[in-house]
Amino acid sequence: MKATSRKIALFVLENPQSVGFSSIQSLGRLIGVNEASIVRFAKGIGFTGYANFKKTVQEAIKNQLNPYGEISLSGFTSFDDERQLLKLIRYESENLKKTMANIRLPLYASIIKEMDNANRIFICGFGSTKYIVEFYGFLLTSNFGKQVVPLVGSIADYIGKLNYITKNDMLIMVTVPPYSRENSQIAHLAKKKGVRICLFTDSPRCPVYPLSDDVIMYSNASLLYTNSYVGLISSFKVLMDLWLLSKRNESMARMKALTELELQSYKDLASYGE
Secondary structure (H helix, E strand, O other): OOHHHHHHHHHHHHOHHHHHOOOHHHHHHHHOOOHHHHHHHHHHOOOOOHHHHHHHHHHHHOOOOOOOOOOOHHHHHOOOHHHHHHHHHHHHHHHHHHHHHOOOHHHHHHHHHHHHHOOEEEEEOOOOHHHHHHHHHHHHHHHHOOEEEEEOOOHHHHHHHHOOOOOOOEEEEEOOOOOOHHHHHHHHHHHHOOOEEEEEEOOOOOOOHHHOOEEEEOOOOOOOOOOOOHHHHHHHHHHHHHHHHHOHHHHHHHHHHHHHHHHHHHHHHHHHHO
16 A cells, blocks of 8 residues: 555554544544545545445444443542452453454464474564563474474574574564564565564554564553453464364374373382382
8 A cells, every 4th residue: 555545544453433433524634644535545445435434334343342441540540449350351351352353264274274384483572472472382392393483582592593584484473562673673584585474463553564474463452551461372372272173183192192201201200209
């Protein structure tokens, strides 16, 4: 898309309620574009005009409106402890519900096929996602026997590994706000080598979004302006379980072997104490 259309599209993706309940004049002021640009955008993506586009957005969000509403942080802190707890639980429940509602089998099937065919899986994350990446890497290695290459830390830590990535590998990127510059650097280097990118993110505003081949979007709403991880972790868990089901014979054999190895380790440890 051209710059103006991209600006409108990003606003629509992140603020569907504003689009569904605003006049074209109000929407233009919110986005910072003229009305004609909005009409051209709507027609450019297949609608007859803004009214037709707006009606479709309204129908799409009818059942997705947050039933709990937004409250200010000062209002939240005025609640008693029990009510605060209930509000926090509801937000996390909504994050999980919305994330699961966005899951589409064709997308997951496509990602699983790429993971199956990849020689190696490179996986990167920075800040708090570093630890999620390490967790993902452990699960991929233990459950599927895939060679996983984590890209974390400083540029000195990962640039040597990244140098060996090829088009026969796959790159999984995990992001939460604020988005790191390292992710953008890695994504651009990977794309130059023809590497397929699978992105876990909460927003199309993530700088890596336009470079990604597959995007798993998770909900990240929070009352306290901190990131929510329930959707991020759960979406990967569903992906992994679907992959296990697609390879159930191999997976069961590998799990049985790991269980036997674990039991033998316990026996060995017990014999040392005798």
